[in-house]
Amino acid sequence: xxNYLKIEFLxxxxxxxxxxxxxxxxxxxxxxxxxxxxILNDAITDNTSGSPxxxxxxxxxxxxxxxxxxxxIAGYIKLFPGFLFVMxxxxxxxxxxxxxxxxxxxxxxxxxxxxxIMALSMAFFTTLLIFTISLVNxxxxxxxxxxxSAVFENxxxxxxxxxxxxxxxxxxxxxxxxxxxxIVAILSMLIYSVIAEPILAFKAGADINQFFPLKxxxxxxxxxxxxxxxxxxxxxxxxxxxxxxxICIVYCVGIYFLLRWITNKRDI
Numbered sequence: 001x002x003n004y005l006k007i008e009f010l011x012x013x014x015x016x017x018x019x020x021x022x023x024x025x026x027x028x029x030x031x032x033x034x035x036x037x038x039i040l041n042d043a044i045t046d047n048t049s050g051s052p053x054x055x056x057x058x059x060x061x062x063x064x065x066x067x068x069x070x071x072x073i074a075g076y077i078k079l080f081p082g083f084l085f086v087m088x089x090x091x092x093x094x095x096x097x098x099x100x101x102x103x104x105x106x107x108x109x110x111x112x113x114x115x116x117i118m119a120l121s122m123a124f125f126t127t128l129l130i131f132t133i134s135l136v137n138x139x140x141x142x143x144x145x146x147x148x149s150a151v152f153e154n155x156x157x158x159x160x161x162x163x164x165x166x167x168x169x170x171x172x173x174x175x176x177x178x179x180x181x182x183i184v185a186i187l188s189m190l191i192y193s194v195i196a197e198p199i200l201a202f203k204a205g206a207d208i209n210q211f212f213p214l215k216x217x218x219x220x221x222x223x224x225x226x227x228x229x230x231x232x233x234x235x236x237x238x239x240x241x242x243x244x245x246x247i248c249i250v251y252c253v254g255i256y257f258l259l260r261w262i263t264n265k266r267d268i
Contacts, residue, residue: 131158
């Protein structure tokens with residue numbers, strides 16, 4: 001595993017564009033995570049001033065609900081790491097990097113394994129980034145009567161996000177390794193994520209759409225409990241459901257073995 005990480009890092013470290021995009025992502029999410037609560041509350045105040053039924057402001061940085069709040073919000077920006085991942089994988093086909101790996105003795109399955117390790121690493125470091133931002137925000141905003149047990153309550157949403165992003169990146173890997181052309185693969189993944197699956201899931205109905213890959217990933221962390229959501233009478237998720245976890249794991253494993261079969265049938 002360490003060797004795979006070293007190989008992938010040696011490839012990535014020369015991509016200046018990738019590091020610039022990563023820096024923009026980290027800086028953007030850090031600043032957004034810090035200012036999001038005030039932006040939302042200012043918008044609520046401005047749009048409901050003079051209303052006979054004022055909508056209450058709320059805090060997303062309160063322990064223990066901060067974990068669900070922040071990782072739910074992070075679910076909306078996983079397109080960005082997905083975009084980076086597809087670009088990295090498809091660029092290796094474009095520049096014949098993978099063929100060079102094969103010539104130097106790396107097997108097809110080892111190449112696939114290295115991409116899976118890359119996906120897991122991206123999911124881990126993204127999760128770690130959001131965890132750190134959430135923890136700092138929660139401590140700085142000083143939840144009333146907070147205790148360490150409250151700080152670490154609901155931490156189940158942290159590995160849930162890791163699984164959510166891993167599932168998404170595995171779907172991205174499927175597009176990248178089957179299409180192989182950067183622009184076509186990225187556009188195909190965006191169309192599937194934003195248009196195709198949502199439409200199919202809507203038409204399929206609630207009983208079936210929970211088994212779609214990205215829908216299952218999104219279901220891991222649902223609408224969090226806030227005073228705003230309570231005001232509108234939403235039902236809240238108290239914990240991550242085993243059904244959603246199982247569906248995502250099945251998709252990750254299934255995509256991996258499907259890609260093994262594809263790599264056996266095709267030249268790198």
